[in-house]
Amino acid sequence: MRAAALITAAGSSQRFGGSMKKEYLPLGAGTVLSSALSSFVDPEIFSYLVVTIPENGKEEAEYALRDFPRSREVIFVSGGETRQASVLAGLKALSGYDPDVVLIHDGARPWCTPEIAEEVARRAMEAGGCAPAVPSVDAMKILSRDGFIIDHLSRETSFRIQTPQGFVYRDILEAHIKAAEDGGFYIDDTEIYGRYIGAVATIPGDERNRKITYQEDLAP
Numbered sequence: 001m002r003a004a005a006l007i008t009a010a011g012s013s014q015r016f017g018g019s020m021k022k023e024y025l026p027l028g029a030g031t032v033l034s035s036a037l038s039s040f041v042d043p044e045i046f047s048y049l050v051v052t053i054p055e056n057g058k059e060e061a062e063y064a065l066r067d068f069p070r071s072r073e074v075i076f077v078s079g080g081e082t083r084q085a086s087v088l089a090g091l092k093a094l095s096g097y098d099p100d101v102v103l104i105h106d107g108a109r110p111w112c113t114p115e116i117a118e119e120v121a122r123r124a125m126e127a128g129g130c131a132p133a134v135p136s137v138d139a140m141k142i143l144s145r146d147g148f149i150i151d152h153l154s155r156e157t158s159f160r161i162q163t164p165q166g167f168v169y170r171d172i173l174e175a176h177i178k179a180a181e182d183g184g185f186y187i188d189d190t191e192i193y194g195r196y197i198g199a200v201a202t203i204p205g206d207e208r209n210r211k212i213t214y215q216e217d218l219a220p
């Protein structure tokens with residue numbers, strides 16, 4: 001299997017605040033971004049690493065990856081206005097390589113593991129698409145726009161979906177192109193794949209593989 005990892009780091013970290021993009025903050029011996037990429041270094045199946053970054057932000061991104069192994073080439077791609085537009089740009093950048101499978105991962109999820117990455121890739125190759133799912137420990141409700149509970153979801157069937165989300169490359173590229181043509185807005189890539197291609201399989205997610213959205217998410 002020839003797999004690629006597409007890491008999203010083109011956003012402006014508005015909810016996080018502060019003066020530096022959250023992906024470029026120091027974490028352990030490196031940065032949030034280098035940690036997010038590190039799950040895709042050892043598994044030999046990941047031949048191509050793409051990182052989406054803000055326009056004209058290559059120098060800053062390279063600096064954030066200064067501790068990353070020089071032996072692994074990282075392809076930087078300028079992202080778009082939204083996560084969805086950035087992922088499409090990253091997918092298009094992979095067309096010359098035409099991998100079997102691509103794993104799309106948040107640059108702000110530094111605590112993924114090589115095991116999760118490999119399992120998602122393997123299952124995506126079998127099922128077409130795969131993502132880690134974490135069960136909810138709280139009751140799950142649907143709220144009206146003004147904050148009233150209007151429906152009650154089954155906890156057995158309500159899950160939080162993490163990244164990396166893996167897909168057969170040609171199918172997710174096709175789905176993203178159609179989504180862009182239709183002008184639809186989607187929160188993640190499982191939604192786009194589900195809308196245009198089919199059902200996405202899941203593997204058990206890991207609470208530790210959390211996303212840094214707010215300052216407090218950085219706390220150990």
Ligand SMILES: C[C@](O)(CO)[C@H](O)COP(=O)(O)O
Nearest residue numbers: 083106161162163187188211
């Ligand atoms: C892709 C994602 O991590 C799945 O849970 C999530 O949708 C990303 O959300 P964000 O608002 O773009 O950080």
